[in-house]
Amino acid sequence: SAVISQKPSRDICQRGTSLTIQCQVDSQVTMMFWYRQQPGQSLTLIATANQGSEATYESGFVIDKFPISRPNLTFSTLTVSNMSPEDSSIYLCSVRAGAGEKLFFGSGTQLSVL
């Protein structure tokens, strides 16, 4: 299994500012995944973070808006840049680990943009 510490758990931000979300995993993993969950919606994959290379972004998400760092095999950050109210969502980091490559999640960051 994998235990993921994610912070902050929630934040209220002003329009035009940026927020950086951190995830720390208790074991080394090759890939870390960042998801967004808009109010009342299911999860959408933003990007996959690999250590030592650029993150891979899904359609509709760009590096300028969601820059990602992956300095080592246990840590990653996602920044939400130049925020607008439409960015209000829960952001989640995730890894695959263990038998069957089960998906494990951090506790999520609930972001509200005013």
Place this chain on the structure above:
Amino acid sequence: KQEVTQIPAALSVPEGENLVLNCSFTDSAIYNLQWFRQDPGKGLTSLLLIQSSQREQTSGRLNASLDKSSGRSTLYIAASQPGDSATYLCAVRSTSGTYKYIFGTGTRLKVLA
């Protein structure tokens, strides 16, 4: 393109009832399927993982089945309790050469005391 649907979207039951949550997927070429629980404003907790070669998995009062040919999975919760109240999500990982999971829309469950 894989699509995952969950029915019903919401469910309210009295405590003690046995219940079934449904998950349907359009592409039967899957690697595995995972069921999660999500409490309001929180992350996801993994409940059960079913590999493509398996028909079912059990954990306590939970039982998940998989029928790849019909593109369906069910999560059975026995003797439901108020603490089971949460949103339940299924996610499918396809064998199409990617590592991505596609998530369903979720079933919001409320168990009344």
